[in-house]
Amino acid sequence: MCAHVLVAEDDEKQAELIRRSLLQEGHTATVVHDGGAALDEVRRHKPDLVVLDLMLPVLDGFGVCRVLRRDDDIPVLMLTARSAEEDVLLGLELGADDYMTKPYSPRELMARIRTVLRRSGRPADEQDRAVRAAGITVDPVRHEVHCDGARVECTPGEYEILRAMTADPERVFSRRQLLQCTRGIDRASTERAIDVHIMNLRKKIEPDPRRPVRLLTVFGVGYKLSGGRG
Numbered sequence: 052m053c054a055h056v057l058v059a060e061d062d063e064k065q066a067e068l069i070r071r072s073l074l075q076e077g078h079t080a081t082v083v084h085d086g087g088a089a090l091d092e093v094r095r096h097k098p099d100l101v102v103l104d105l106m107l108p109v110l111d112g113f114g115v116c117r118v119l120r121r122d123d124d125i126p127v128l129m130l131t132a133r134s135a136e137e138d139v140l141l142g143l144e145l146g147a148d149d150y151m152t153k154p155y156s157p158r159e160l161m162a163r164i165r166t167v168l169r170r171s172g173r174p175a176d177e178q179d180r181a182v183r184a185a186g187i188t189v190d191p192v193r194h195e196v197h198c199d200g201a202r203v204e205c206t207p208g209e210y211e212i213l214r215a216m217t218a219d220p221e222r223v224f225s226r227r228q229l230l231q232c233t234r235g236i237d238r239a240s241t242e243r244a245i246d247v248h249i250m251n252l253r254k255k256i257e258p259d260p261r262r263p264v265r266l267l268t269v270f271g272v273g274y275k276l277s278g279g280r281g
Contacts, residue, residue, distance in 0.1 A: 053077045053078045053079060053191070053211070053214065054078045054079075054098075054099040054100060054168055055078070055079045055080075055081070055096070055098045055099050055231070056073050056078050056079070056080050056081075056098055056099065056100045056101075056102060056164065057080075057081050057083070057089065057092055057093065057096075057098040057100070057101045057102070058070060058073070058080055058081065058082045058083070058102045059083050059084075059085075059086065059088075059089035059101060059102065059103045059104055059107060059112070059115065060082070060084065060102070060104040060107075060130065061084045061085065061104060061106065061107050061108055062104070063084065065104075066082045066084065067082070068157060069082075069102060069157070069160065070082050072157040072160065072161055073161075073164075074207070076161050076164075076165075077191050077194065078164075079211065079231070079232060079233070081096070081098065084107075084108075085107050085108045085109040085110070086107040086108070086109050086110030086111060086112065086114055086115045087109040087110050088109070089101065089103065089107070089110075089115050090110070090115060090118055090119075093119065093123065093125065096231065097123070097125065098125065099125070099126070099168065099171075100125065100126045100127070100128065100164065100167060100168055100171070101115075101119065101125055101126070101127045101128070102128050102130060102160075102164070103115055103116065103127050103128065103129050103130065103147075104129075104130045104131065105129055105130065105131030105132075105142070106131060106132070112129055112130075112131065112142075113141065113142070113145060116129070116142065116145040116146060116147055117145055119146070120145060120146035126148045126167050126168065126170075126171040127146065127147045127148055128147070128148060128149045128150070128151065128163060128164060128167050129142045129147045129149070129150045129151070130151050130152075130153065130155075130160075131150075131151075131152060131153065132152065132153040148167045148170070148171065149163055149166070149167050151163060182214070182217045182218045183217065184216075184217045184218075184220035184276055184278060184279060185217070185220060185265045185276050185277060185278025185279065186198060186199045186265070186278060187203075187213065187217050187256060187265070187276070188217075189210070189213055189214045189217045189218075191214070194210070196210060196213055198255070198256045203255050203256060204255075205252075205255070206248075206251075207233075208233040208244075208248050209248050209251060209252050209255075211232040211233050212229050212232055212233065212245070212248055212249075212252065213252065213276075214232070215228075215229065215232045216229075216266075216274070216275070216276040217276060220275075220276045220277070220278060220279055221275055221276070221277060221279065222275060222276075223269045223272050223273055223274070223275045224273050224274055224275065225272060225273040226242040226243075226245045226246070226273055226274075227242060228273070229245045229248075229273065229274070230242055230244075230245055233245075233248075245274075249266060249268075249274055252266055253266050264277070264278075265277060265278055
């Protein structure tokens with residue numbers, strides 16, 4: 052699966068730029084604007100990487116990093132306008148995996164994120180590998196979906212749902228878990244919106260959408276992709 056990246060940045064325009072860049076790379080992204088919210092999000096959803104601005108309100112990036120390193124091993128890439136050597140050293144001493152000073156290019160930031168994820172052994176190591184199950188192939192490199200050899204046009208949300216389910220066939224996903232797969236793509240999305248995505252996907256991948264054999268409902272729980280790998 053793609054990586055889920057938490058972006059903790061108080062500059063809303065900068066945060067949105069990072070979010071969009073992450074989506075273009077095939078990741079999912081959650082954005083918060085203060086250090087307290089960042090720690091809350093980590094405890095709730097445990098992202099694969101935190102892009103952490105140093106000058107955050109409530110609790111600054113140093114404080115967030117201290118807590119993360121005390122409680123977890125989530126990779127951290129620090130961002131700051133402060134380039135003094137002592138700040139860089141302190142960030143690294145606290146356990147930041149990498150450190151970038153502003154201004155920076157989105158392209159460079161994405162390259163550094165890929166490097167951190169690769170070093171950490173997080174799911175992004177697998178992000179270039181196509182996954183296959185139930186006759187469906189999801190190719191992250193080309194950002195394409197094929198069903199029984201025919202290309203399927205998917206919305207970004209549908210793509211992320213299929214990507215998650217194809218990587219783990221027969222697993223039952225709750226609506227909340229599938230919503231997490233689409234976080235950052237449609238911030239207005241709700242758990243009920245997952246039902247709409249599933250309905251639309253059935254029209255695209257099922258021989259008879261009214262009698263699905265691939266994308267099955269598990270009543271009272273959620274949905275699963277049935278058919279096994281390959």
